[in-house]
Amino acid sequence: xxxxxxxxxxxxxxxxxxxxxxxxxxxxxxxxxxxxxxxxxxxxxxxxxxxxxxxxxxxxxxxxxxxxxxxxxxxxxxxxxxxxxxxxxxxxxxxxxxxxxxxxxxxxxxxxxx
Amino acid sequence: xxxxxxxxxxxxxxxxxxxxxxxxxxxxxxxxxxxxxxxxxxxxxxxxxxxxxxxxxxxxxxxxxxxxxxxxxxxxxxxxxxxxxxxxxxxxxxxxxxxxxxxxxxxxxxxxx
Numbered sequence: 446x447x448x449x450x451x452x453x454x455x456x457x458x459x460x461x462x463x464x465x466x467x468x469x470x471x472x473x474x475x476x477x478x479x480x481x482x483x484x485x486x487x488x489x490x491x492x493x494x495x496x497x498x499x500x501x502x503x504x505x506x507x508x509x510x511x512x513x514x515x516x517x518x519x520x521x522x523x524x525x526x527x528x529x530x531x532x533x534x535x536x537x538x539x540x541x542x543x544x545x546x547x548x549x550x551x552x553x554x555x556x557x558x559x
Numbered sequence: 560x561x562x563x564x565x566x567x568x569x570x571x572x573x574x575x576x577x578x579x580x581x582x583x584x585x586x587x588x589x590x591x592x593x594x595x596x597x598x599x600x601x602x603x604x605x606x607x608x609x610x611x612x613x614x615x616x617x618x619x620x621x622x623x624x625x626x627x628x629x630x631x632x633x634x635x636x637x638x639x640x641x642x643x644x645x646x647x648x649x650x651x652x653x654x655x656x657x658x659x660x661x662x663x664x665x666x667x668x669x670x671x672x
Contacts, residue, residue: 477658488649488663489602532602536658545590545609545653546617547661549602 448472448548451533455554462523466553468516468533477536478509480518482529483552489532492518523557530554561585565650565664572640572671580635580667582650588662589655591633592617593625595646596666602649608633609655640671 451468458464470478478495493500495507495516506519516533530552537546563584572578582591592607604617608627622644624636633652637644647668651661 477660479660486647486666488665490663491660494658494660534660545655545659545661546592546604546607551599551601 447550448537449533449535449550451531451550452553454552455556457556457558458523459558460523460525462557463519463521464523464555465520466518466531466533466555468518468550470514470516470533470535470548472535473511473514475514475535477547478507478516479534479547480505480507480516481532481534481549483532484529489549492531520555523555525557525559528555528557563650563652563662563664565648565667567667568665569668570670572637572669574640574642574671576640577636577638578640578669579637580648580650580669582633582635582652582664583631584633584650584652584662585631586652586662587630588652589630590653590659590661591627592651592653592661593623593633593635594649594651595619595644596649597646605635605648642671645669645671 480492481489482492483489499508504521508517532552533550566581593605594602606625611630614625626634650664653659653661
């Protein structure tokens with residue numbers, strides 16, 4: 446089982462649609478969760494951190510379910526500029542100091558059409 | 560407000576040549592990382608550093624060496640480039656406290672012929 450698994454995608458949606466991405470992680474001891482955005486041939490950029498209580502940033506809402514080891518990202522009112530690959534990211538956990546290492550999911554591609 | 564800067568942006572090498580990729584960050588971050596990204600493979604950690612003078616192996620360290628002589632710089636070396644090392648390389652850095660995200664440079668596109 447992969448440490449971080451995401452919906453395979455691609456997601457093709459019209460402008461204005463609501464789209465949800467799901468992600469599961471394997472290590473119940475993980476403490477840090479993030480969503481990154483990566484545009485084609487560009488670097489990953491932090492979209493938002495994910496907190497236990499859930500958090501919202503404009504049109505973006507992130508949820509964490511520790512019991513199910515599940516993270517989600519909801520995008521409302523999709524814009525053309527939201528087209529990108531969205532990476533689910535979890536901190537690496539084991540017995541030794543992980544040095545802030547993160548585990549990146551393979552990403553889910555989103556394409557928003559006019 | 561440079562953040563994480565990678566040089567060069569693009570490079571073409573012949574098999575067997577050597578080169579060094581430079582990563583510099585101006586955020587006073589303790590931790591630095593080198594990743595490679597290949598189609599269908601996602602980001603894979605090559606080496607990382609938890610502070611000046613320290614380095615550690617990541618998921619795919621073979622064929623690469625690194626050095627962190629100064630806190631702000633993290634160098635990735637290819638001693639004898641191979642076609643399998645054709646990839647996009649990203650450097651990242653972060654603070655050492657818990658729950659910190661990583662900040663990425665804009666990548667180096669490396670082709671080995």
